[in-house]
Amino acid sequence: xxxxxxxxxxxxxxxxxxxxxxxxxxxxxxxxxxxxxxxxxxxxxxxxxxxxxxxxxxxxxxxxxxxxxxxxxxxxxxxxxxxxxxxxxxxxxxxxxxxxxxxxxxxxxxxxxxxxxxxxxxxxxxxxxxxxxxxxxxxxxxxxxxxxxxxxxxxxxxxxxxxxxxxxxxxxxxxxxxxxxxxxxxxxxxxxxxxxxxxxxxxxxxxxxxxxxxxxxxxxxxxxxxxxxxxxxxxxxxxxxxxxxxx
Numbered sequence: 001x002x003x004x005x006x007x008x009x010x011x012x013x014x015x016x017x018x019x020x021x022x023x024x025x026x027x028x029x030x031x032x033x034x035x036x037x038x039x040x041x042x043x044x045x046x047x048x049x050x051x052x053x054x055x056x057x058x059x060x061x062x063x064x065x066x067x068x069x070x071x072x073x074x075x076x077x078x079x080x081x082x083x084x085x086x087x088x089x090x091x092x093x094x095x096x097x098x099x100x101x102x103x104x105x106x107x108x109x110x111x112x113x114x115x116x117x118x119x120x121x122x123x124x125x126x127x128x129x130x131x132x133x134x135x136x137x138x139x140x141x142x143x144x145x146x147x148x149x150x151x152x153x154x155x156x157x158x159x160x161x162x163x164x165x166x167x168x169x170x171x172x173x174x175x176x177x178x179x180x181x182x183x184x185x186x187x188x189x190x191x192x193x194x195x196x197x198x199x200x201x202x203x204x205x206x207x208x209x210x211x212x213x214x215x216x217x218x219x220x221x222x223x224x225x226x227x228x229x230x231x232x233x234x235x236x237x238x239x240x241x242x243x244x245x246x247x
Contacts, residue, residue: 004201006036011205012212015054019213020220021166021229022152022173025051026236028202030243042195044148045188048181050203051150054210055177061214068171075130076137076176080151083141084183096146100244103147103154104237110157111233114226127164137176144180151176157233166226170217 010031017024025047032043062068127133140154152173159169188194217225 003036004197007032007198007201008205010036011050011202012209015206015209016213016216017228017232018054018152018174018206019058019210019215020170020217020225021156021232022170022177023156023229023236024232025150026153026239030239032198032202038198041193042198045185045193046195046199046202048148048150048188049185049194049199050206051177051181052185053203054206055174055181057207058174058210058214059178061211062171062174065214065218067167068175069127069168071130072127072133072168073172073175075133076140076155076172077179079134079137079139080141080144080176081179081183083138084145084180085141087142087145088183088187090142091146094146097244099143099147100240103143103149104241104244106157106161107153107233107237107240110160111230111237114160114230115234127168128162140176141180145184148184151180153236156229160229160233165222166229167222170225170229174214 010028014024014028014031017027028047029040029043032038032047033040038046059068128136136155136158140151140158143149143154144151155173155176156169159172160166185194220228
């Protein structure tokens, strides 16, 4: 089996999960590096840029489905864009190790809670106000830029800890990917860090996968989506912790 086909399959399989849950992108870089043998310096820019067309198509689909809370999305974007820019500027001066461990804790706690293995809230909660959403987007943008992760992996666990339902969270998380990955991709492109062939093949797999995942989500019960999100969060937390411990 050719490497291109394996890259396509990795992007496809992972993006089906992303279409269902909005998270799972953290699984692509380890797959490229540890399974397929790509250099991490090529894997990270290719993954970020490959997510961009998939995210745009995903946004069009969720807008057509009417599942996106547009005022909430606008507030998140208002915060995320300057946050991502500030994080990118601050990157050379910030030790990000503690941020990664904070992400591990947030993902693990929110995932375990959704699985019924942690402290439970009082039930479904309404979205925060626009000011708080903008502040949340700002923080998500900073963390994403400093750690090289997409917005959903930070936004989803924060919202789940607040008790917001996945039906509201997932479209918002998929949408916030666009400004964050767009700004990161621009930076990688201007620095000449993008490997075109890897990026194009991966983008093709991600785009097909996101379409399939979003379409499948309409036929998956909400409880199963919540459980899948929780499993992906716990798995992502474990994977990130392992990467931090092993260096």
